[in-house]
Structure formats: structure tokens, C-alpha cells
Amino acid sequence: xxxxxxxxxxxxxxxxxxxxxxxxxxxxxxxxxxxxxxxxxxxxxxxxxxxxxxxxxxxxxxxxxxxxxxxxxxxxxxxxxxxxxxxxxxxxxxxxxxxxxxxxxxxxxxxxxxxxxxxxxxxxxxxxxxxxxxxxxxxxxxxxxxxxxxxxxxxxxxxxxxxxxxxxxxxxxxxxxxxxxxxxxxxxxxxxxxxxxxxxxxxxxxxxxxxxxxxxxxxxxxxxxxxxxxxxxxxxxxxxxxxxxxxxxxxxxxxxxxxx
Amino acid sequence: xxxxxxxxxxxxxxxxxxxxxxxxxxxxxxxxxxxxxxxxxxxxxxxxxxxxxxxxxxxxxxxxxxxxxxxxxxxxxxxxxxxxxxxxxxxxxxxxxxxxxxxxxxxxxxxxxxxxxxxxxxxxxxxxxxxxxxxxxxxxxxxxxxxxxxxxxxxxxxxxxxxxxxxxxxxxxxxxxxxxxxxxxxxxxxxxxxxxxxxxxxxxxxxxxxxxxxxxxxxxxxxxxxxxxxxxxxxxxxxxxxxxxxxxxxxxxxxxxxxxxxxxxxxxxxxxxxxxxxxxxxxxxxxxxxxxxxxxxxxxxxxxxxxxxxxxxxxxxxxxxxxxxxxxxxxxxxxxxxxxxxxxxxxxxxxxx
Ligand SMILES: Nc1ncnc2c1ncn2[C@@H]1O[C@H](COP(=O)(O)OP(=O)(O)O)[C@@H](O)[C@H]1O
Ligand SMILES: [Mg+2]
Numbered sequence: 291x292x293x294x295x296x297x298x299x300x301x302x303x304x305x306x307x308x309x310x311x312x313x314x315x316x317x318x319x320x321x322x323x324x325x326x327x328x329x330x331x332x333x334x335x336x337x338x339x340x341x342x343x344x345x346x347x348x349x350x351x352x353x354x355x356x357x358x359x360x361x362x363x364x365x366x367x368x369x370x371x372x373x374x375x376x377x378x379x380x381x382x383x384x385x386x387x388x389x390x391x392x393x394x395x396x397x398x399x400x401x402x403x404x405x406x407x408x409x410x411x412x413x414x415x416x417x418x419x420x421x422x423x424x425x426x427x428x429x430x431x432x433x434x435x436x437x438x439x440x441x442x443x444x445x446x447x448x449x450x451x452x453x454x455x456x457x458x459x460x461x462x463x464x465x466x467x468x469x470x471x472x473x474x475x476x477x478x479x480x481x482x483x484x485x486x487x488x489x490x491x492x493x494x495x496x497x498x499x500x501x502x503x504x505x506x507x508x509x510x511x512x513x514x515x516x517x518x519x520x521x522x523x524x525x526x527x528x529x530x531x532x533x534x535x536x537x538x539x540x541x542x543x544x545x546x547x548x549x550x
Numbered sequence: 551x552x553x554x555x556x557x558x559x560x561x562x563x564x565x566x567x568x569x570x571x572x573x574x575x576x577x578x579x580x581x582x583x584x585x586x587x588x589x590x591x592x593x594x595x596x597x598x599x600x601x602x603x604x605x606x607x608x609x610x611x612x613x614x615x616x617x618x619x620x621x622x623x624x625x626x627x628x629x630x631x632x633x634x635x636x637x638x639x640x641x642x643x644x645x646x647x648x649x650x651x652x653x654x655x656x657x658x659x660x661x662x663x664x665x666x667x668x669x670x671x672x673x674x675x676x677x678x679x680x681x682x683x684x685x686x687x688x689x690x691x692x693x694x695x696x697x698x699x700x701x702x703x704x705x706x707x708x709x710x711x712x713x714x715x716x717x718x719x720x721x722x723x724x725x726x727x728x729x730x731x732x733x734x735x736x737x738x739x740x741x742x743x744x745x746x747x748x749x750x751x752x753x754x755x756x757x758x759x760x761x762x763x764x765x766x767x768x769x770x771x772x773x774x775x776x777x778x779x780x781x782x783x784x785x786x787x788x789x790x791x792x793x794x795x796x797x798x799x800x801x802x803x804x805x806x807x808x809x810x811x812x813x814x815x816x817x818x819x820x821x822x823x824x825x826x827x828x829x830x831x832x833x834x835x836x837x838x839x840x841x842x843x844x845x846x847x848x849x850x851x852x853x854x855x856x857x858x859x860x861x862x863x864x865x866x867x868x869x870x871x872x873x874x875x876x877x878x879x880x881x882x883x884x885x886x887x888x889x890x891x892x893x894x895x896x897x898x899x900x901x902x903x
Contacts, residue, residue, distance in 0.1 A: 443638065444633060447633050447635040450629070451631060451637070451693075453622040454697070455652060458623055466637055
């Protein structure tokens with residue numbers, strides 16, 4: 291009985307891994323076939339030599355970093371104050387942060403366009419609207435990471451200890467709260483990074499340079515290069531995850547202990 | 551000179567009254583404990599001194615300055631929490647120096663003060679450790695040093711030893727008291743542990759259901775509890791319903807047994823119902839002829855508690871405890887024996903209703 295279960299769980303796991311990795315492997319192998327008859331990194335060289343790739347990818351990185359900065363500035367104080375002052379609102383806020391999962395991006399982007407394309411809110415062409423939109427899309431990851439980080443420290447007592455030592459809100463946030471949820475913020479940031487780099491709909495409909503629309507366009511033009519791009523973006527995402535894991539391990543000890 | 555004053559403090563939370571009509575004057579350098587069961591309003595009162603809560607009515611002053619509505623970070627009050635609340639991202643030295651850094655003191659001044667504080671708590675070698683590398687007792691000493699580093703006007707401690715085990719609790723409370731005396735700092739100490747309060751304080755404020763029951767020195771609180779609550783909460787105390795027989799002669803009656811007290815009963819009349827209280831250690835077996843307070847009793851149980859022997863006995867229908875010092879030559883009655891015990895007039899306390 292037990293052994294049967296064991297075998298089944300192995301089978302399910304292997305199927306899962308194959309399901310996930312086979313297409314990736316196929317894409318990778320395909321991306322190496324740009325030169326007839328031999329495996330080569332020619333497609334990758336082509337990608338990196340294309341100024342349009344560099345242009346679009348750089349913009350995506352810029353959007354991602356802006357989104358992360360805005361997200362941190364917006365969500366750290368919000369999550370902190372909700373934990374400190376209105377813990378009753380936590381479940382409501384949690385629900386709100388999940389809305390981007392429920393509302394299709396296409397609906398969201400048309401909402402943005404309709405709302406912000408008439409005076410006095412004529413900002414549909416501003417990069418700010420794109421970044422604001424990305425901040426919303428990354429909210430489930432960013433906000434929840436931060437909130438989880440805050441749960442691991444005794445926010446209220448640490449705040450009061452700092453206050454009794456004379457600290458104001460700025461000092462409390464920068465000296466006490468931020469350093470203690472650094473790992474959580476980092477993991478939220480990398481997830482946001484991955485989301486923004488791979489995001490297509492917002493960039494496309496708000497007509498901004500970005501990696502995903504560029505790649506979609508390339509798919510119609512070329513064969514091997516888009517495959518190489520897919521692998522590159524995967525590699526970047528995985529590298530980001532790896533960094534989270536490393537940083538998380540390095541600071542794991544500093545996270546526990548202290549007030550509880 | 552009065553240093554810290556709480557006048558007519560009331561604090562209501564939606565629907566419940568946490569603290570009611572709290573009045574207290576604390577002298578400079580005094581060590582005052584708030585003692586009472588959980589939920590009686592000790593922490594709330596302390597938090598109003600720290601500025602984390604604002605009284606519904608009433609006034610808090612330090613050195614005649616009204617600080618009732620001052621923000622916590624504008625006050626100069628040190629606070630030690632039950633959960634230590636050290637900043638996990640900072641070393642011990644950084645924790646201790648944090649308040650001075652906020653006050654923009656020079657690096658050398660901070661370093662000097664931190665060194666001084668580390669010596670005070672005997673953790674000279676731990677300056678570069680992180681809180682999670684220290685034991686609970688060490689962490690709480692660092693928290694104490696951090697609160698003291700800013701030279702606060704008042705030091706507040708909210709059950710600082712509750713999270714520690716018994717041995718460390720006893721040694722650390724002596725250390726806290728020694729440091730407080732050395733610095734001459736005014737301290738308010740919250741605890742629900744009567745032994746802690748008795749051993750550490752200049753004065754104790756006994757609280758019950760948001761009200762002050764009694765304020766006094768440990769000696770007064772233990773020997774002359776004024777209310778039934780204080781009597782039952784502090785130490786072991788025998789209490790029994792009694793009836794006034796003759797107020798002029800201080801005569802009372804419990805369950806038909808006559809007792810003489812030393813208390814003034816002039817506001818009482820014959821037949822009034824009162825509650826009397828007697829500490830177990832005030833009873834003796836009768837060794838010589840006595841005229842008053844001869845109590846016939848029956849031995850119900852005998853328990854050895856180390857240095858004392860606790861004897862449970864019945865006087866009439868009232869159960870009492872009697873403590874006597876343990877020694878190898880003690881001649882104890884046996885369970886079920888009838889015996890006569892006595893106590894002095896001064897031992898018979900009459901509690902306020
Ligand atoms: N923030 C609060 N909101 C509502 N009720 C509170 C709050 N803080 C304390 N209380 C209530 O006030 C009373 C006194 O609490 P507290 O001062 O913490 O007692 P103690 O420290 O003596 O155990 C309790 O009944 C508690 O439930
Ligand atoms: Mg309390």
C-alpha cells in the first residue's frame with residue numbers, strides 16, 4: 291500500500307518535470323540549430339547583435355526596476371501601517387492584492403486606456419501609466435512578500451522600542467523595518483522583475499517599447515532567434531530566483547531571533 | 551521632590567474600562583512596582599507613561615511638565631519589554647547606541663556611552679554579537695542597557711523577566727535593582743509576581759480591575775494588607791468572616807470563637823460583619839498561659855515546604871493555615887489531633903470591605 295503510493299508519487303513527479311522541461315529543452319535545442327547541420331550559438335549572437343533587442347530589453351529592465359522601486363515605496367509603508375494600526379483590514383487588503391489574478395490583463399489595460407485618455411486625466415502616453423499598471427500587476431507578489439516579511443518580526447514591539455528611543459517614522463522604516471524584511475523585499479522584487487520582463491499586453495496596448503512585444507513581433511519574422519530569446523529570458527528569471535535563494539540563505543539567521 | 555505624577559488617570563477602550571481613577575506620585579530615584587493579576591491595567595498604565603496610549607481623562611507629568619499628549623519619541627522615557635524587542639539587524643553595540651544615534655550625538659560620544667553601558671550589564675565582550683547569538687537573559691540585559699543609554703527621566707519595565715526561567719529571573723531582578731540604585735533612576739516595574747514585587751521595590755502599587763487597591767512599601771503591603779484582594783493576592787493569608795463583638799475592647803468572633811485584635815474598631819458596632827485576616831506564620835502552639843486568643847483547633851494536614859512546615863487546621867468551620875519553622879526537634883501534632891494555637895492581637899487584621 292505504502293510502496294504503491296511511493297511509486298505513484300514518483301511517476302507523477304516525473305511526468306510533471308517532463309511536462310515542464312521538455313518544451314524548454316526542445317526550444318533550447320531548436321535555438322542551437324541556426325546554422326545548418328551543426329549546433330551553434332549563432333541565434334544568440336544574432337539576438338545580442340540586434341540593436342532592437344538591446345533597445346527593447348533595456349526598456350523592459352527600466353520598467354521592471356521602476357516598478358520595483360514604486361512597489362517598495364508604496365507597499366512597505368502600507369503593509370507596515372496596516373499591520374501596526376488596522377490589522378482588521380488585513381484580510382480585505384489581502385483580497386485586493388489578489389485582484390490582478392482575477393481580472394484579465396486585457397480588461398485591465400482597456401480600463402486604463404479609457405480612464406486616462408480624456409482630460410483632466412490625459413496620461414495614457416506617459417510611461418508613468420505603464421509603471422503604475424505594472425505596479426498593480428506585480429502587487430500580488432510584491433505586497434504579499436512584504437507582508438510575509440513583516441509577519442516574521444514583531445512589528446509592533448520593535449516600533450514601540452524604536453519610538454521610546456526617540457525614533458520618528460522615517461528612522462523606524464529605514465533603520466528597523468526595511469533591514470529586517472530585506473530578504474522578503476528582494477524576493478518580491480525578483481518576482482516582479484520576472485513578471486514585468488515577460489509582460490506583453492500592457493506594453494503592447496500602451497504602445498511602449500518592451501521585450502515581450504518585440505519578441506512576439508520577431509516570432510512572426512524569424513525562427514531561431516525568438517527561441518534563443520525565450521531561453522535568455524528563462525535564464526534571467528532563473529538567475530533571479532537563484533539570487534533570492536542565495537541571499538535568503540545568507541541572511542536566514544539574522545531573520546530569526548530577537549523579539550518574538 | 552515628586553518626579554512623576556499620574557493624576558486622575560482613566561483609560562477606556564471601546565466598551566471596557568482598563569484603568570480607573572489612577573493617582574500616584576513617584577519620587578526621583580524611587581523604584582515602584584505595579585502588581586496585580588493579568589488584565590488589571592498595569593501595562594495600560596505604563597503605556598500611558600510611555601506615550602503609547604493617551605488617557606481618556608487625567609494627566610501625566612514629569613518634573614511638573616505635562617506630557618499627557620506628548621508623542622512617545624518626544625519623551626525621554628526608557629522602556630524594557632517582555633519580548634526584549636532588540637533590533638535583529640543590529641549588533642548589541644548598535645542596539646545600545648541607537649537612541650544616541652537618533653539624538654545625533656557624536657560617534658565618539660556614542661562609543662563611550664556604549665562601552666560604559668556594556669560594562670554596566672557585564673557584557674563587555676558581546677558588543678559585536680547579534681541578538682540571536684545571546685541567551686534570553688543576556689538579551690534582556692542589552693535591552694535594559696539600550697533603554698538606559700539615553701539617560702531617560704523614567705525607566706519603564708513591563709514584565710521584563712516573564713520570558714526567562716526561574717533561576718535567571720531571580721539573579722536578573724537583583725541586577726536590575728542594583729543598576730537602578732547605582733544610577734539613581736526612577737523606575738516603574740510591572741509584574742504579576744508578588745515575590746518579585748516584594749523583593750525589588752521601594753513601593754508597590756497593588757492593582758485590581760483597573761483600580762489601585764493599596765500603595766505601600768513591601769513591608770506594609772505584606773504585613774498590613776488593607777483590602778481582601780491585597781490580602782489574598784500577596785503572600786498566603788487566612789481570611790474568615792467575623793462579627794464585631796465589642797468595638798471598644800477590639801473583640802471579634804469567628805464562628806463562635808472569640809478573638810482579640812489590635813485594630814481600631816471605633817467606626818464599627820457590635821454585630822457588624824467584617825473580614826479578618828491572619829498570616830500563617832503568626833500562629834503558634836500555646837506554650838504558656840494566655841488570657842486571649844486561645845483557639846481550639848483540629849489538625850487536618852501537615853506539609854513540609856523546606857524551611858517551613860505548613861499545618862492545615864480547622865477552627866470551628868473555618869480552614870486556616872499555620873506556618874512554623876522547620877527543625878529536627880520540632881514536636882508536631884498528628885493529623886486528626888486536637889490542639890490549641892494562639893496569635894498576638896496585632897496579627898489579627900480587619901480588612902476594609
Ligand atoms: N488596545 C486595547 N484595546 C482594547 N482593550 C484593551 C487594549 N489594551 C488593553 N485592553 C484591555 O484593558 C485591560 C487591561 O489590560 P492590560 O493593561 O494589558 O492589563 P495587564 O497588563 O495588567 O495584564 C484588559 O481588559 C485588556 O483586555
Ligand atoms: Mg501586561
